[in-house]
Amino acid sequence: MTQTSDIRVAVSTVIFSLRRLPGADAASVVLPLVRRTRDPYEGRWALPGGWLDVNENLDAAAARTLAETTGLAPSYLEQLYAFGAVDRSPSRVVSIVYWALVRPDEAEAAQAQHNVAWFDAASLPPLAFDHSQIVEYALWRLRNKVGYSRIAHGLLPEEFTLAELREVYEAILERRLDPANFRRQVENSATLIPTEQFRTGSHRPARLYRSNHDLELADRGPLPR
Structure with missing residues (x-):
């Protein structure tokens, strides 16, 4: 007999902005990450997100978890993809990932959170779970979409x-x-x-x-x- 376990649903967001980093002569694509405070991957950086509440729709969950973890409320928020590989987490978790754009002034005005930091998308630290692959996919989508949309x-x-x-x-x-x-x-x-x-x-x-x-x-x- 095959045993089944509960599958939990999480919502995460890749947030892109622009920033001219110290010593750079051009702006770079940057994104905020949240330092995990518990296992698994305690101390590692991860995408902002959280669990989907039973009475909550996906868009509302994405906006809520984003505000709770980063203080950001982007005007552009779009569902990116669902990530659900069996081995992506010690427990069975499916992540519905969104992506968002925020203007540099919006990013600067957001209330600083003690465990949130912005990173150059081209040189990220090791991330928790499969979040490195998620960021790579979001960047690929952004670079493709910039050629045919505003x-x-x-x-x-x-x-x-x-x-x-x-x-x-x-x-x-x-x-x-x-x-x-x-x-x-x-x-x-x-x-x-x-x-x-x-x-x-x-x-x-x-x-x-x-x-x-x-x-x-x-x-x-x-x-x-």
Whole structure:
């Protein structure tokens, strides 16, 4: 006779933001991790998350556990995948994983939690469970989705310059983009609406743009790759 055990359901979230790390000349994709305070993997870093309550739907659980562990409330939250390998945890646990984007100012404004720290997505410490593979999968999805959607705009304020938008693409794709080609591609895609405002500083004034929220995906041209 085959014995069965209870299967528990957890909800975790991969949260991406941008940050210019000390000594770096470009922004990097970063994410917050939570240091575990009990076994298994006590002391290791892990994705923020928690158990699904019996009377709670998945989206609500993702938002709740994210707020409880990191103090973040992202405007973009999407279900990523279900991870349920038999050997991923000492007990049988299926994790429903979400991913989220938060603007740098939102990440900075979030109330600091004593066991939460932000890490460069390209150089993570050893993580608990299978969370390293989960982060890799989330990064793969982000890099693929940035080529056909406006997901990069989720890491920017309501109004931004083309240079700021290009920096987001460069951080996600991990390579430099030619400024002239980038400008031509985004202008041809019609995903941006120019405003009458300019950002001034040490360089010549740069026009501010905002996303064209009324544009349907089918009407867009190719986005930077």
